[in-house]
Amino acid sequence: MSCVFCVGKGSVNGALCRTCKGSGWIEIGGAGMVDPTVFGHVDYDSERYTGFAFGMGIERMAMLRYRVNDIKLFYEGDVRFVRQFR
Numbered sequence: 147m148s149c150v151f152c153v154g155k156g157s158v159n160g161a162l163c164r165t166c167k168g169s170g171w172i173e174i175g176g177a178g179m180v181d182p183t184v185f186g187h188v189d190y191d192s193e194r195y196t197g198f199a200f201g202m203g204i205e206r207m208a209m210l211r212y213r214v215n216d217i218k219l220f221y222e223g224d225v226r227f228v229r230q231f232r
């Protein structure tokens with residue numbers, strides 16, 4: 147998705163956009179192949195099995211909806227932060 151903080155430009159007021167790190171894009175739904183090493187940890191034969199994983203972070207959607215530029219704010223537990231979204 148295009149970065150809502152720099153409008154896809156990669157910079158804000160001449161500085162590198164810290165949310166998208168200059169790419170102009172934000173990943174909201176990651177996906178990819180599972181590293182074969184992971185199968186070794188759960189005693190699956192990585193020569194026989196492969197895996198595909200995907201997911202979507204609800205925090206990312208909230209970041210874009212409410213224009214919160216630092217995802218860490220969602221995990222700090224500061225009630226003042228939460229109350230602004232009434």
Ligand SMILES: [Zn+2]
Binds near residue numbers: 171
């Ligand atoms: Zn950006």
